[in-house]
Amino acid sequence: MRITYPHMGNLYIVIRALLTSLGLELVLPPPTSNRTVELGVRYAPEFACFPLKLNLGNFLEARELGADTILMAGGVGPCRFGYYAQVQREILEDLGIKMEMVVLEPPDTNWGELKDKIRYLLGDRSWWELVKAIRFAWYKARAVDLVEERVLYLRPRVVQPLELENKYREILHRIDEAPDKRELDRIVKNFFNFSQRLPRKSGSFLRAGLVGEIFTVLEPFANYDLERRLGLLGVEVTRSIFLSGWINEHLFRGLLRVKGTKHAKKLAAPYLNSFVGGHGRETVGSTVDFARQDYDGVIQVAPFTCMPEIVAHSVLPAVTKDYGIPTLTFYLDEQSGEAGIQTRLEAFVDLMAARRERMRKENR
Amino acid sequence: MDLVLGIDVGSVSTNLILLDLAGEPYLTPLYLRTQGRPIAVLQQGLALLEEQLSSGDRICGVGTTGSARFLAGVLTGADIIKNEITAHAVAALRIVPDARTILEIGGQDSKIIILRDGIVVDFAMNTVCAAGTGSFLDQQAFRLNLSIEEFGALALEAANPVRIAGRCTVFAESDMIHKQQMGHALPDIIAGLCEALVRNYLNNVGKGKEVLPPVVFQGGVAANFGMRAAFEKVLKTEIIIPPYYNVMGAYGAALLAREYVKEKGQTNFRGFQVANLQYQPWSFECKGCSNRCEIIEIREGKQVLARWGDRCGRWGTSVGEAEEVKSIS
Numbered sequence: 190m191r192i193t194y195p196h197m198g199n200l201y202i203v204i205r206a207l208l209t210s211l212g213l214e215l216v217l218p219p220p221t222s223n224r225t226v227e228l229g230v231r232y233a234p235e236f237a238c239f240p241l242k243l244n245l246g247n248f249l250e251a252r253e254l255g256a257d258t259i260l261m262a263g264g265v266g267p268c269r270f271g272y273y274a275q276v277q278r279e280i281l282e283d284l285g286i287k288m289e290m291v292v293l294e295p296p297d298t299n300w301g302e303l304k305d306k307i308r309y310l311l312g313d314r315s316w317w318e319l320v321k322a323i324r325f326a327w328y329k330a331r332a333v334d335l336v337e338e339r340v341l342y343l344r345p346r347v348v349q350p351l352e353l354e355n356k357y358r359e360i361l362h363r364i365d366e367a368p369d370k371r372e373l374d375r376i377v378k379n380f381f382n383f384s385q386r387l388p389r390k391s392g393s394f395l396r397a398g399l400v401g402e403i404f405t406v407l408e409p410f411a412n413y414d415l416e417r418r419l420g421l422l423g424v425e426v427t428r429s430i431f432l433s434g435w436i437n438e439h440l441f442r443g444l445l446r447v448k449g450t451k452h453a454k455k456l457a458a459p460y461l462n463s464f465v466g467g468h469g470r471e472t473v474g475s476t477v478d479f480a481r482q483d484y485d486g487v488i489q490v491a492p493f494t495c496m497p498e499i500v501a502h503s504v505l506p507a508v509t510k511d512y513g514i515p516t517l518t519f520y521l522d523e524q525s526g527e528a529g530i531q532t533r534l535e536a537f538v539d540l541m542a543a544r545r546e547r548m549r550k551e552n553r
Numbered sequence: 554m555d556l557v558l559g560i561d562v563g564s565v566s567t568n569l570i571l572l573d574l575a576g577e578p579y580l581t582p583l584y585l586r587t588q589g590r591p592i593a594v595l596q597q598g599l600a601l602l603e604e605q606l607s608s609g610d611r612i613c614g615v616g617t618t619g620s621a622r623f624l625a626g627v628l629t630g631a632d633i634i635k636n637e638i639t640a641h642a643v644a645a646l647r648i649v650p651d652a653r654t655i656l657e658i659g660g661q662d663s664k665i666i667i668l669r670d671g672i673v674v675d676f677a678m679n680t681v682c683a684a685g686t687g688s689f690l691d692q693q694a695f696r697l698n699l700s701i702e703e704f705g706a707l708a709l710e711a712a713n714p715v716r717i718a719g720r721c722t723v724f725a726e727s728d729m730i731h732k733q734q735m736g737h738a739l740p741d742i743i744a745g746l747c748e749a750l751v752r753n754y755l756n757n758v759g760k761g762k763e764v765l766p767p768v769v770f771q772g773g774v775a776a777n778f779g780m781r782a783a784f785e786k787v788l789k790t791e792i793i794i795p796p797y798y799n800v801m802g803a804y805g806a807a808l809l810a811r812e813y814v815k816e817k818g819q820t821n822f823r824g825f826q827v828a829n830l831q832y833q834p835w836s837f838e839c840k841g842c843s844n845r846c847e848i849i850e851i852r853e854g855k856q857v858l859a860r861w862g863d864r865c866g867r868w869g870t871s872v873g874e875a876e877e878v879k880s881i882s
């Protein structure tokens with residue numbers, strides 16, 4: 190069994206830790222690239238969401254490297270994500286590609302089925318080994334998130350952006366390779382020390398919240414490197430979703446103390462009271478959350494035609510009206526023009542800066 | 554006279570405008586077709602301007618905007634490089650200081666900008682539909698063998714505008730042909746088409762935005778009487794068309810450059826000789842990582858003026874200030 194799974198930002202590091210510590214053999218797809226898009230777009234239905242196309246491209250590229258089994262997440266609720274795995278399986282079958290697809294549904298719905306699937310993957314390894322592997326993967330997720338949060342903070346501030354990006358890439362690589370928790374702690378500490386020494390610009394910086402559908406938030410390829418673009422324009426970005434938060438909520442049932450989306454769900458009322466699938470409710474709630482913390486603006490990202498996010502989008506003007514926080518929405522797919530994205534980002538940054546300037550004057 | 558230069562290089566048109574230090578236009582603004590050759594057309598525009606200047610005239614500030622703003626900025630040595638949304642807003646506010654809505658429809662792009670108390674509070678740009686409204690109107694006028702002026706004027710003669718399907722220009726065109734074949738009068742069809750385009754713009758670009766007067770309508774399409782009348786009919790308010798409606802981006806860029814000069818007191822302008830230099834833009838694929846970015850490079854002789862297209866910042870970046878772009882060689 191040679192397992193592969195789709196990319197979503199730095200998720201690969203976490204899953205790799207999980208699978209390899211169980212002794213499973215895995216074939217990581219090459220990083221998502223234009224070629225991935227080309228492959229995915231060629232075989233997926235035109236109006237499928239962008240993540241489905243990228244996943245498919247990942248699978249095809251992993252297949253070329255010898256993968257024979259796909260590990261894919263499933264989902265429940267009104268969002269189309271629940272069908273992804275099935276649709277992808279059909280497409281691969283039609284292409285005459287034989288790959289086994291193991292679909293893991295979130296355990297909040299059906300423990301029994303999940304157990305069988307995991308048993309299948311585990312072979313004759315014990316449940317205790319699984320627990321240990323999960324714990325290790327969890328540490329990696331935390332390490333990645335701590336570093337990413339730091340990078341988001343630093344990007345607008347450093348004098349030499351390239352130096353930071355290079356270090357960031359190196360650190361990710363080292364986290365990926367780290368054999369145990371001690372090493373992980375050392376790497377993270379090392380990075381924080383390094384970041385203290387980086388020459389910085391002075392002054393105050395705009396702060397923007399990033400909300401939306403999880404894949405487009407976490408995968409820089411899908412969101413056209415939005416975070417980095419904003420950083421270069423002098424904006425500190427705060428994500429509403431981090432990997433560890435998501436894992437904690439879905440796998441550990443929110444037992445650990447990391448920031449999750451529970452809070453955001455509550456804040457979504459009175460604007461949006463029901464589950465609309467995906468992260469629609471969290472998008473609204475997080476926007477309220479950012480507004481309350483005096484952020485300068487909120488940017489929402491979602492795949493083109495993403496239903497839960499369209500619902501959220503249509504609610505955001507009400508939040509803007511109550512809190513006065515500006516929002517900007519990007520629907521992304523393979524046809525999004527880079528120039529248009531850059532232009533709108535720059536204009537939004539001007540807008541946030543003008544607003545802050547005015548508030549400063551009013552408060553005097 | 555001391556002047557500031559504003560340049561807007563878009564995909565359809567390239568515009569240049571000169572302002573005096575009071576912010577008043579000097580000479581007639583240039584409106585040129587980009588024709589897919591932004592560098593050559595920009596050089597041509599600079600040469601045309603230079604010819605008209607008198608010996609005492611001096612450029613003491615340059616601003617660029619438009620989708621090729623970085624390219625134009627690097628070539629001319631711009632003091633400020635601004636996105637077209639901000640540039641358009643700055644220009645409109647100069648002419649209508651209490652404007653609360655700006656409708657902007659050019660050849661390829663459409664945008665709506667919402668202002669309150671003189672600052673931009675919201676905006677939207679066309680994504681898929683309502684694209685190319687200007688080009689589409691040109692094309693329809695051509696198909697009917699009318700000049701674009703005649704085309705717009707005919708709309709005003711309509712007695713009963715017919716309803717044209719306006720989801721996008723593809724649907725609009727086929728429906729228009731259908732209505733023609735059914736024998737509707739041309740003015741009614743043209744007026745109907747303008748209304749369809751306006752509906753489409755308001756539904757797609759202006760969706761969810763609160764359009765309050767004063768409303769300023771700018772961009773090349775503002776010249777079309779039919780479109781203006783259709784907006785007035787749908788929005789039930791007077792529409793203001795500024796005098797330099799089709800070069801407002803360049804105008805805004807010039808106003809921003811003027812502010813910059815006031816503060817800094819000097820310019821990076823590389824001079825009109827830029828018009829005579831040879832530039833070789835070319836591109837290559839970076840194999841540094843799996844992204845395989847297409848890097849575009851502009852050279853002047855042996856010297857690399859700028860590179861962009863990379864995702865990682867390795868080759869210099871299209872985001873950021875002009876100076877950052879220039880420092881990479």
Ligand code: SF4
Pocket residue numbers: 839840841842843844845846862863864865866867868
């Ligand atoms: S420019 Fe940077 S991101 Fe693009 S292919 Fe080269 S190394 Fe990779």
